[in-house]
Amino acid sequence: MTRSPAERIADVRRLQRAARTVVDDRARLVPALVTSTGLSPEGVELALSRHVEVDASDADLAQLVRHAGDAPRATVVLSANVFVGALRALAMARAASVDVVVRPSRRDPAFAEALVRALAAAGDAAIRLEPALDVASVDVGEIHVYGRDETIADIRARARVRVRGHGSGMGVVWISAAAELTAAARALAEDIVVFDQRGCLSPRIALVHGDEARAAALGEAVHAALERLATLVPRGVLPPDERAAAGRYVATMTYAGRALVGRDHAIAIAPPGAPLVLPPPYRHLHIVPCASLTGARDLLAPLAKAVVTVGSDDLAAARELAPAWARLAALGALQRPPLDGPVDLRADG
């Protein structure tokens, strides 16, 4: 029996209510999430308290339902995303189908498992867990994969049904000439701290309309804001390979531009005209002075395919800068997109 859009929205709302119970009852979940995510306890708390999408308008959910389409079964493979992303992934699958199978991330299964259990407790048994699922065995419906390009390609090669892939990405920020830098920096720092910048919406690059001095002023303001936030939400443990990447980035930018190294972060100000480089995650921001929006767009072009969202104090300018598929967000709201579809709006195959 085909469900109406209203019924699909109701099913998603039931999932959201289950998510709320998970959030409300999070005390037992936090230690497992600290271990599996590598975030600090405060980082997990921040993610659970402010970034689980338990609220959505009917219009957003109607849009999500349209994105989701219809499938006799939706198999969800959660390979790599931020842990709260499981809710949106399950919402998309539940909107698409009355029969949802989930293979949680091996590294980070706790939140997805808790969600499915909470939903079952609320009387919806449409979503079930299959941690050992082999995608090659799926012969009905479609597979939704959240993971690296390599993972998506591997599953596409082995699957017998349609695969909808949602890959990795990044956020970029445009700071207009009119922006008040201290306020912009505070908002931007909040976007960076969430999930220790390991989400595909996390801002990694800030393009600043103005000269090197203005870029440096933003850098110093973000540096101060991140220093303050580090006392409230410390960064999780930096793995050795990420420490090496961070050290290399800081050394490179110390040589080529300017680097501001804080307790739990590093900010670099690139020299004008230098090609764009991607800093490592875990609270690193690459700030680039741009003489114009056009110049910024040209600079961003080689990396544009990885851009999932563009944040700005000037959303009209952000629209001009952003690739067609990218979400737009106000500074401080990059990590809170409406629940209206996948966060990554690039074609999902």
Add this chain to the structure above:
Amino acid sequence: MSSPRLHARARALVSAFEADAPPPEPFDAFACDLARHQAAHIEGFARLCRARGVDPATLARAEDIPPVPTDAFKLTRVATFDPAETAITFRTSGTTVGARGEHVMRDVGTYEAASLAFGRHWLARDLPERVPVVVLGPSPAEAPDSSLAHMCETFAKAFGAPASAAETYLIDGDGVLDLATFDERVAIALAKNQPILVLGTSFAFVHFIDGLGKDTFHLPRGSRVMQTGGYKGRSREVPAAVLRADLARAFGLDRRAIVAEYGMTELSSQFYERTLFEPAAPLGVYAEPPWTRVVPVDPDTLAPVADGCVGIAKILDLMNVDSAVAILTQDQVRRSGDGFELLGRAPGAVPRGCSIAIEELLGR
């Protein structure tokens, strides 16, 4: 100290090597003088020294010189001199996403002297006379910013019997191999009983092998092959041992006559396997010229790793007079005897979450 005097000191090291004489001065002393010169003229390097707590004025050990990551060559000018003084610019090969690094030189003579001396030592020191040299790569005219093309040209001029560019550089701008000219030059060398020196990149050799199929293309006795570089998506990738075996079979040479070279645009020196002249030298172990040191370091702390352990290559190159005497590569190496093994590019950090990794972006 002025740059010309530093170049003169660098070339004196090369001359001493060629004369089989002891180095005229200690490695560390010259390395530290170069670091001081570079810190005095490159604000970025001075900043890096300050950030590392290093005072160039009091530097005494080469190992204390902060290495410049190769990425810096992509983002800024790594040079002690004004752009107007640039004599030559070498560029790294580019990718769709990645910027190209630039190594500028105002006196290419030091680069050429060092390249030639060590190249001759491991590729041509037994040759009594000039021999035919062919390059499976583009000519310097077609690739004026390629340090490899420049080095091959230097070798062709120094070791090669007179030949035109068309007879020497056998791959055109479209990557097409001029097999007929190669065949002709080999035929003449065979008739004269002359060995031939073949210089080429790994991907050019793979294309050559693929084109040859099961046929062979035997070179005269005493011939040798210098093979260098990675693949960068320009051919299928072949493990080093397989490529060596394939080349040996195709050219009718002993595997030890296939000599691997390791170099990079950001350096002025190169490294070679010793296999052509030292019967006991292991395959895959590279010799350093006495004016360089390859130090495997921990990628996080940059401290040297224990003997026999794998680290990323920190390379001290005393021929990098006007750029960076110490560089930090992304290649993994391990010390082995009095050389080092090259173990490929260091893997990037393991992705955790859905933020895109640098390696993934470069791979798209």
